[in-house]
Amino acid sequence: MTYHFLNLSFAGEWAHLEPEYLAFQFNASLNRVRIAILTAVFFYAGFGILDAIIAPEQKFLFWIIRYGVVCPLAIGVFAYTFFPKFEKYDQPCLFAICLLGGVGIEMMIITADPPAMYSYYAGLILVFIMIHTFIRMRFLWASACSWLIVACYEVGALWLSDTPAIILINNNFFFISANIFCSLAGYSIELNSRKRFFSNMQLENAKNEISRANLVLDQRVKERTKDLLAANERLNREIREKTEIEKSRLKLEQELNKRQKLEAIGTLAGGIAHDFNNILASVVGYAELCLETLDRGTGVYEDVQHILKAGLRGKGLTSQILTFSRQDEHDxxxxxxxxxxxxxxxxxxxxxxxxxxxxxxxxxxxxxxxxxxxxxxxxxxxxxxxxxxxxxxxxxxxxxxxxxxxxxxxxxxxxxxxxxxxxxxxxxxxxxxxxxxxxxxxxxxxxxxxxxxxxxxxxxxxxxxxxx
Structure with missing residues (x-):
């Protein structure tokens, strides 16, 4: 990956990735920027309570800076993030509210009386942290904003207020050190973000290349195996035909075996049925004779009727056995x-x-x-x-x-x-x-x-x- 050392933008053969990266970074960080703006407004406005305690004489001036200038502008930028044009002007907008917030704190430092003025120095360090690590403006914009805030402090401390030399040296040491550390952190964060984007692009390109290669390979395989597939289809068709023929043969064999078994049973049943019918003829005959000699309505008469019916059922059983063998017609x-x-x-x-x-x-x-x-x-x-x-x-x-x-x-x-x-x-x-x-x-x-x-x-x- 080739990039400019100062502004970290893609260079050389990868310069065409810069617009894609900016669009990607904007969409990925938009919600984080909105949360950062609301958080900054919350703390910037919340510290106004301390103004009445630390600098009661200047509190109204400080509240005008907080509630009349910085917070309304920040809320306006937050609302503007929901408009499509914000993508084009996001860096200037963020630059403006961060610079205004830092300059507002410097005005509080200059106008406050000692020792109250010393309590507002930490606010500038929070602004540096917000610029480079939370809002994460692009490195060139963030560096310009933070160093411009330091320059404004130098102007205010030297020409607009009588700051003791020891306090000026002490504050410059902390401001410049904090700015350097935050700039290095912001530089590292953006560089790592660009490297991840570049790696993802490379991975996506590699996947696309593999997909294209797979498509070409699949096409070649289809072309070279066309005859083989046709041969396999013919072979499968022959196998299916042979399988159907084999199933038909097995079914015919089973039906033949079944018919042979039924014929054998019929032969046996014919002899049994002949002897059984002779026995049943005697039972039925004597039952009919008994019914002629017995009085109707008696218990014995009904019992003999049951014997006659059972005999006739027995003849039906014989006919049923013969039905399986000779396929006699049913009644x-x-x-x-x-x-x-x-x-x-x-x-x-x-x-x-x-x-x-x-x-x-x-x-x-x-x-x-x-x-x-x-x-x-x-x-x-x-x-x-x-x-x-x-x-x-x-x-x-x-x-x-x-x-x-x-x-x-x-x-x-x-x-x-x-x-x-x-x-x-x-x-x-x-x-x-x-x-x-x-x-x-x-x-x-x-x-x-x-x-x-x-x-x-x-x-x-x-x-x-x-x-x-």
């Missing part, structure tokens, strides 16, 4: 869902342990389109699984509870459902559709998270081999 018809639930729970009550309470809340009379046998099996299996899961977990104090409810509500379908008979496609957004909600709740331990995805697999169970 869809209008079904009163609430009535199916009531019949199933009535049939189930005799098998539920005493430590488990069952309740039903059927608030809907809606008719649904479905297979009555399968709906019966759904409710029966859910309730059976519920009480079996709670067996052994309930105690005498805390009973288990199963609650079955049928109510009307709304549902939103926006997914695909898979069943043993294929995939059911729902619309992407069918909206809120009226529906009947069948809900079975219990106080059991629930379904483990690791088997949640398999609960709709045909014949999947977590029960031991001897429990179904």
């Amino acid at each position: 869809f018809r209008a079904v009163h869902l609430g009535q199916v639930v009531k019949e199933t729970l009535q049939l189930l009550r005799a098998t539920v342990p005493a430590g488990i309470d069952m309740s039903q809340q059927i608030t809907s009379d809606a008719i649904v389109h479905g297979d009555e046998n399968q709906l019966h099996r759904v409710v029966l299996n859910l309730c059976t699984n519920a009480y079996q899961a709670m067996e052994g977990a309930v105690d005498k104090e805390a009973k288990g509870r199963i609650e079955v409810s049928v109510e009307e509500g709304t549902c939103r379908f926006n997914h695909e459902a898979e069943s043993a008979h294929g995939t059911i496609d729902f619309p992407e957004d069918h909206g809120d559709t009226p529906c009947v909600i069948l809900r079975v709740t219990d106080t059991g331990q629930g379904i483990a998270r690791e088997v949640m995805d398999r609960i709709f697999d045909p014949f999947f169970t977590t029960k031991p081999v001897d429990q179904g």
Whole structure:
């Protein structure tokens, strides 16, 4: 960094930075200058109280200097700092109020009688400190102001008042020493400020150079890697295509394995269903014969009716097993869902342990389109699984509870459902559709998270081999 030794302004190849620095310094110091002016006015006016104590005979003259000249001018400069033109005239304005403040104190020194005049000397030293370190005028302006104040004191002390030689020598020693020290401090402060500004400018320029170099480098990299990116895109596209093909192959294999498994189950189920139907035929036949011989309304007649219904449900179970293997058509018809639930729970009550309470809340009379046998099996299996899961977990104090409810509500379908008979496609957004909600709740331990995805697999169970 090259600068003039006397006024510290940038020189040589860095002379173009001078206007930028002055603008930067003005904006950075404006608030500090305002605070400095208000502080100076506060103390300059506040010391007027001491005038009445130290120099009561000259207090009115001193108050005119303080309150009539210096403080109003300083307040006027403070107000002027809020105008845009202050940036152009800031140094002359600050020079004027500092010079006037120092000359005002010198007039008090000259007009005051000894020993009161000796009490005002310290005020000049405070003015020097204010000029160089607090207001921080530029070094050339600050030095001119402070040395002019010293010169004015010399004129006043030699020609306007009869100052003893020893007092003059003593005051000059302190004034000149304080002025030199304050000038050195102001010089150092401004020099360091310029160095920081220069370093920041250099750092900013270096950052800009690095940014430009990075932009050029990025452009070169983009140009040189264009073919590589195209090749990578083609490779990624081929990988995605192969991945999709592999996913399709795996899905087909899974569907094939599933169909083969269902075919094997169907073969086994065909033999079981044949033998099971022979047994059920005897049960149903004898139940029908008993009903013909029994009187209606008796307890035995109702019990045999339950046996007949259970047998017919058993035939429905056989048909359901064959459905998984041969994909038989369902017997869809209008079904009163609430009535199916009531019949199933009535049939189930005799098998539920005493430590488990069952309740039903059927608030809907809606008719649904479905297979009555399968709906019966759904409710029966859910309730059976519920009480079996709670067996052994309930105690005498805390009973288990199963609650079955049928109510009307709304549902939103926006997914695909898979069943043993294929995939059911729902619309992407069918909206809120009226529906009947069948809900079975219990106080059991629930379904483990690791088997949640398999609960709709045909014949999947977590029960031991001897429990179904």
